[in-house]
Amino acid sequence: AAVRLTSNYILMLSCMMSFASLPRGRKVALTTLGVLTTGGAGLALMLHQSVKASDLELHPPSFPWSHNGLLSSLDHASIRRGYQVYKQVCAACHSMEYLAFRNLVGVSHTEEEVKALAEEIEVVDGPDESGEMFTRPGKLSDYFPKPYANPEAARAANSGALPPDLSYIVSARHGGEDYVFSLLTGYCDPPAGVPLREELYYNPYFPGQAIAMAPPIYNEVLEYEDGTPATMSQVAKDVCTFLKWAAEPEHDQRKCMGLKLLMGCAVVIPLVYYLKRHRWSVLKSRKIAYRPPK
Numbered sequence: 001a002a003v004r005l006t007s008n009y010i011l012m013l014s015c016m017m018s019f020a021s022l023p024r025g026r027k028v029a030l031t032t033l034g035v036l037t038t039g040g041a042g043l044a045l046m047l048h049q050s051v052k053a054s055d056l057e058l059h060p061p062s063f064p065w066s067h068n069g070l071l072s073s074l075d076h077a078s079i080r081r082g083y084q085v086y087k088q089v090c091a092a093c094h095s096m097e098y099l100a101f102r103n104l105v106g107v108s109h110t111e112e113e114v115k116a117l118a119e120e121i122e123v124v125d126g127p128d129e130s131g132e133m134f135t136r137p138g139k140l141s142d143y144f145p146k147p148y149a150n151p152e153a154a155r156a157a158n159s160g161a162l163p164p165d166l167s168y169i170v171s172a173r174h175g176g177e178d179y180v181f182s183l184l185t186g187y188c189d190p191p192a193g194v195p196l197r198e199e200l201y202y203n204p205y206f207p208g209q210a211i212a213m214a215p216p217i218y219n220e221v222l223e224y225e226d227g228t229p230a231t232m233s234q235v236a237k238d239v240c241t242f243l244k245w246a247a248e249p250e251h252d253q254r255k256c257m258g259l260k261l262l263m264g265c266a267v268v269i270p271l272v273y274y275l276k277r278h279r280w281s282v283l284k285s286r287k288i289a290y291r292p293p294k
Contacts, residue, residue: 058182058186058204058205059175059205060175060178060179060181060182060183060205061178061182062178063177063178063181065177065241065244067241067244067251070255070258071255071258071259072255073251073252073255074241074244074245074251074252075241076107076108077226078237078238078241078242079107079108079238079241079242079245080108080109080226081224081225081226081228081238081242082238082239082240082241082242082243082245083104083108083109083242084222084224084225084238085217085222085235085238085239085242086166086239086242086243088222089216089217089221089222089235089239090166090216090239091144091145091147092147093147093154093157093158093163093213094147094163094164094165094166095144095146095147095148095163095165095166095167096143096144096165096166096167096246097143097144097146097165097167098143098165098167098168099143099144099167099246100140100141100142100143100144101114101117101118101138101139101140101141101142101143101144102114102140102141103249104117105140107245107249108242111140114140115139115140118137118138118139118140118142119137119138119139120137120138121137121138121142121145122135122136122137122138123135123136123137123138123139123142123145147163158212158213159199159212160212161212161213163213166243166246167246167247168246168247169243169247170240170243170244170246170247170248171247171248172247176244177240177241177243177244179205180236180239180240180243181236181237181240182205183203183205183206183211184216184217184232184236184239184240185217185232185233185236186203186204186205187201187202187203187215188202188203188204189202190202190209194209196210197210199212200212201213201214201215217232217235217236217239218232219231219232221235222235
């Protein structure tokens with residue numbers, strides 16, 4: 001191995017020496033050729049990754065979400081509407097087993113409103129003093145109810161497809177809320193020559209383009225409590241904002257801490273620079289001379 005490394009090193013040195021001995025014009029031509037070749041290969045790789053014409057896969061565009069700014073917070077009115085969309089549209093098939101009713105308090109609803117929402121469901125609890133299970137109204141500590149008792153029941157009700165849990169769907173999918181928004185609004189007729197099995201729908205943003213979920217939203221699919229027009233794009237935007245909050249409930253607090261950190265650095269960094277430049281530099285450059293005793 002050592003002999004091979006030595007021979008490779010000698011070969012590399014000889015190539016460098018031979019390149020250095022070339023005329024200036026040839027050096028420029030070879031360098032230009034190398035740069036163009038590398039740039040062309042990189043461009044071809046990028047195009048291959050961004051567009052795959054063989055399977056007609058589309059990548060979601062980047063939408064101007066209001067919470068994407070460096071210090072921008074989530075739209076909490078949109079989170080409230082998004083929860084309404086989930087409750088009335090998505091909860092029929094999709095669960096959110098990692099989200100409890102108490103998580104909504106102070107984010108999209110008041111404590112009294114969340115208590116009323118929780119009491120709308122019946123929860124099996126127990127056992128009681130006689131060892132029997134009983135049902136009770138939901139409370140703040142209860143998690144969102146599941147639409148199906150188990151994955152097998154979910155598959156049986158959806159032609160073999162298992163609806164994913166939506167608690168962390170934004171973080172679990174490449175593209176985040178851009179992908180979810182594009183998926184919800186991207187249903188269309190399949191192109192000519194693309195067959196689909198029965199009970200499947202064409203969506204160019206879904207991997208494989210054949211999705212078992214029927215188009216879940218459309219214009220006026222529900223009526224918002226605050227009177228906002230329930231267009232398809234508005235409904236998709238609100239539910240994506242809600243899912244973004246569900247996946248990252250610390251989103252606003254994280255940016256608030258970042259702002260505090262920046263404000264602290266704005267005070268500390270100039271002070272440290274002053275101490276280093278005008279105080280410590282004097283001590284560091286000081287010369288101490290020791291006189292020998294007489």
